[in-house]
Amino acid sequence: MYGYSGRILHIDLTERKTWSEDKPEEWYKLYIGGVSMAARLLWENIEVGCDPLSPGNPICIAGGIFAGTPVPVGGKHGMASKSPLTGFIGDSLSGSWFSLALKRARWDGVVIHGQSDSWVNVFIDDDRVQFRDATKLLGLNTYETEEAIRDELGDDQVRSATIGPAGENLVLFANVTNDGRQAGRTGHGAVWGSKKLKALSIRGTHGVTVADPETLMKLSYDITQAAQGPHTAKYRIYGTATSVLKMDRMGLLPTRNFREGTFEHADLVSGEYMHEHNHVKTIACAQCPIACEQMCSVKDGPYAGAMTGIDYECLFANGPNCGISDIRTVIKLVDLCDRGGMDAMTNGVTVSWAMESFERGVFTKEDFKCKKYPEGFEPYFGNGEAAVTLTEMIRDREGIGDLLSKGTRLASRITDEERGTESYKWAMNIKGLENAGYDARALKTFALGLAVGTRGGCHNRSAAYDPDITGETDRFTVDETRGRVAGRSEEYAAVYDTLPLCKFIRRCFTGKADRAGAWPAIAKLINATTGWDFGYDEVDLIGVRAHTIKKAFNIREGWTRADDHLPYRWQHDPMTKGASAGYVVTDEELEYMKDLYYEYKGWTKEGLIPKSKLIELGMDDVAEEIGV
Amino acid sequence: MKVTVEFLGVAGLAAGTREVTLELPEGTTFRQIVRRLSERYPDLVGKVIAEDRETMFGSNILNRNGKTVIRDELLDTCPQDGDKLFIMAILAGG
Ligand code: SF4
Numbered sequence: 001m002y003g004y005s006g007r008i009l010h011i012d013l014t015e016r017k018t019w020s021e022d023k024p025e026e027w028y029k030l031y032i033g034g035v036s037m038a039a040r041l042l043w044e045n046i047e048v049g050c051d052p053l054s055p056g057n058p059i060c061i062a063g064g065i066f067a068g069t070p071v072p073v074g075g076k077h078g079m080a081s082k083s084p085l086t087g088f089i090g091d092s093l094s095g096s097w098f099s100l101a102l103k104r105a106r107w108d109g110v111v112i113h114g115q116s117d118s119w120v121n122v123f124i125d126d127d128r129v130q131f132r133d134a135t136k137l138l139g140l141n142t143y144e145t146e147e148a149i150r151d152e153l154g155d156d157q158v159r160s161a162t163i164g165p166a167g168e169n170l171v172l173f174a175n176v177t178n179d180g181r182q183a184g185r186t187g188h189g190a191v192w193g194s195k196k197l198k199a200l201s202i203r204g205t206h207g208v209t210v211a212d213p214e215t216l217m218k219l220s221y222d223i224t225q226a227a228q229g230p231h232t233a234k235y236r237i238y239g240t241a242t243s244v245l246k247m248d249r250m251g252l253l254p255t256r257n258f259r260e261g262t263f264e265h266a267d268l269v270s271g272e273y274m275h276e277h278n279h280v281k282t283i284a285c286a287q288c289p290i291a292c293e294q295m296c297s298v299k300d301g302p303y304a305g306a307m308t309g310i311d312y313e314c315l316f317a318n319g320p321n322c323g324i325s326d327i328r329t330v331i332k333l334v335d336l337c338d339r340g341g342m343d344a345m346t347n348g349v350t351v352s353w354a355m356e357s358f359e360r361g362v363f364t365k366e367d368f369k370c371k372k373y374p375e376g377f378e379p380y381f382g383n384g385e386a387a388v389t390l391t392e393m394i395r396d397r398e399g400i401g402d403l404l405s406k407g408t409r410l411a412s413r414i415t416d417e418e419r420g421t422e423s424y425k426w427a428m429n430i431k432g433l434e435n436a437g438y439d440a441r442a443l444k445t446f447a448l449g450l451a452v453g454t455r456g457g458c459h460n461r462s463a464a465y466d467p468d469i470t471g472e473t474d475r476f477t478v479d480e481t482r483g484r485v486a487g488r489s490e491e492y493a494a495v496y497d498t499l500p501l502c503k504f505i506r507r508c509f510t511g512k513a514d515r516a517g518a519w520p521a522i523a524k525l526i527n528a529t530t531g532w533d534f535g536y537d538e539v540d541l542i543g544v545r546a547h548t549i550k551k552a553f554n555i556r557e558g559w560t561r562a563d564d565h566l567p568y569r570w571q572h573d574p575m576t577k578g579a580s581a582g583y584v585v586t587d588e589e590l591e592y593m594k595d596l597y598y599e600y601k602g603w604t605k606e607g608l609i610p611k612s613k614l615i616e617l618g619m620d621d622v623a624e625e626i627g628v
Numbered sequence: 629m630k631v632t633v634e635f636l637g638v639a640g641l642a643a644g645t646r647e648v649t650l651e652l653p654e655g656t657t658f659r660q661i662v663r664r665l666s667e668r669y670p671d672l673v674g675k676v677i678a679e680d681r682e683t684m685f686g687s688n689i690l691n692r693n694g695k696t697v698i699r700d701e702l703l704d705t706c707p708q709d710g711d712k713l714f715i716m717a718i719l720a721g722g
Contacts, residue, residue: 230686231687233638249634250694470718
């Protein structure tokens with residue numbers, strides 16, 4: 001088989017044993033790689049209904065079809081486990097050298113089962129697997145852990161995915177870091193921590209064999225050229241942080257826990273401002289000619305020395321959404337999250353929930369006692385030092401940080417039960433995953449995409465804000481097209497997440513980002529890599545199948561139509577300022593759009609998948625289990 | 629009438645300015661405004677404004693008052709006095 005090794009590595013941490021599983025080529029044609037293959041491996045290997053932090057929840061990692069080849073932005077891998085935040089599928093993408101090492105070790109995927117009784121660093125050295133004592137690594141941050149492992153093994157080519165203190169402490173939104181990139185959302189770091197897996201290291205020494213190297217080289221060269229042209233200038237120069245002002249002008253920039261969509265200090269936390277005052281350098285994932293990651297540092301003030309890559313999502317969450325207008329504080333907050341190994345998006349949205357809860361009197365200063373401030377502190381919106389302290393407390397699960405380490409859904413439930421309050425009304429999550437940086441009250445198609453999304457409040461799995469923002473749909477109203485638009489959007493995104501290819505390349509095939517512009521080119525890349533005969537339809541089906549396996553997983557874990565919801569605030573509290581003031585998504589609108597969406601997907605009114613639909617997709621065994 | 633145009637992100641770099649206020653005769657269409665901008669800021673062409681100098685390039689959009697996207701089919705409609713237009717590239721996913 002070209003492009004793949006045909007092997008999945010299984011590692012049992014309880015028994016400390018490993019085995020190799022051969023998969024047939026037909027299986028690869030269905031699930032390809034990335035999030036789709038990772039989700040499929042999870043489907044096959046999980047104990048159904050298990051606690052996400054129990055040994056029955058495996059860590060599933062799937063490589064990319066293009067990792068280690070010349071195909072630009074193809075150096076990525078997918079990761080899936082049952083999410084401790086949502087109880088449904090937790091699937092993430094990460095990229096860079098770790099993905100390449102996995103491919104070069106000749107494993108298409110890795111499934112990690114069980115639970116170790118002591119902290120361990122698993123080292124995959126081509127075909128050999130070592131279980132190395134990780135006690136010495138405990139307490140090290142994510143970057144330090146990677147460095148320490150390289151030093152210990154005496155090889156700077158060893159690539160590691162690691163957890164930081166947050167993962168060790170089972171913060172439910174802890175993440176997994178490799179090469180400064182993260183499998184960021186849904187709490188993979190907590191799953192790793194529950195297994196006492198501090199790091200997974202890989203040394204791969206093999207080449208990658210493709211079916212038609214000459215064609216692949218030629219195609220890759222042309223795409224690489226285009227990737228350095230005008231279509232990607234926005235990513236290369238400012239990175240995604242440039243979205244701050246755009247969202248602000250449209251009234252969509254979440255501000256003070258999504259109370260408003262415009263921030264009076266937006267200019268001070270904009271990508272443009274940061275570029276001028278804090279930018280250090282631009283870096284890239286391995287195999288990427290675009291380079292969108294803007295490294296920013298704090299040069300003065302109490303947080304001098306903080307430095308990390310800043311993108312829009314972590315910026316909105318820890319800046320405007322916490323009412324913070326000092327970009328140096330935002331960089332410090334994101335740096336704390338990155339080193340501590342926590343999802344900076346969920347962190348910001350959770351801190352902003354705590355701020356609003358404090359301002360509304362649900363919490364008092366007393367609730368914020370900690371080692372640093374024994375008398376407590378007052379986390380009102382805009383109090384940057386309070387946000388920094390809360391982030392440290394979350395990472396260490398100190399004081400109220402223990403409650404906040406559970407994310408907004410659980411934290412609000414526990415608080416409301418204990419105090420008789422209604423803080424769920426401003427807990428900004430969907431299915432337990434905190435929302436991304438687009439206010440969906442006036443992005444109605446996106447609101448649907450988020451509500452039905454398999455992993456919750458995520459902007460990457462549904463790109464339905466794109467038709468709303470570009471005017472393809474009227475973003476303030478709903479109509480009969482929305483089920484189709486939202487469905488097509490998530491299936492489109494799923495193609496990229498499965499190959500995986502970074503979506504920032506999508507205009508570099510022909511200049512047009514739509515299916516007609518990209519799928520024929522992607523089919524050629526797949527065929528030159530594997531020797532298969534994919535065309536437009538086969539590429540399109542990659543996304544449909546990827547989404548279906550994730551949905552099937554959720555159904556098997558107990559999903560019902562009621563789980564496709566929106567936060568209370570988006571349905572009841574209109575914004576009062578800016579271009580999107582005055583809108584909510586009513587129950588009637590949401591339920592109408594859900595009907596349209598399930599109909600487009602060919603599912604039942606309750607959102608279940610007919611057997612025939614699954615069989616059509618070649619997923620007969622899935623049909624047996626959850627088809628209706 | 630007066631219309632203000634704000635160039636966001638790379639559009640601002642290409643234009644060499646963040647904002648411009650245009651004095652326009654009544655009845656000026658958006659298409660004419662795009663043409664005028666491409667003449668005044670030629671570096672926008674091929675990066676932000678398409679080579680035809682009338683439509684937007686790639687993922688760039690022309691947005692009126694933060695609410696309405698002036699898509700190609702609306703280019704022959706007119707702004708109102710005091711309108712604020714935004715020129716920006718949309719980023720998505722990652
Ligand atoms: S464009 Fe950015 S996120 Fe995408 S592969 Fe390149 S560096 Fe990574």
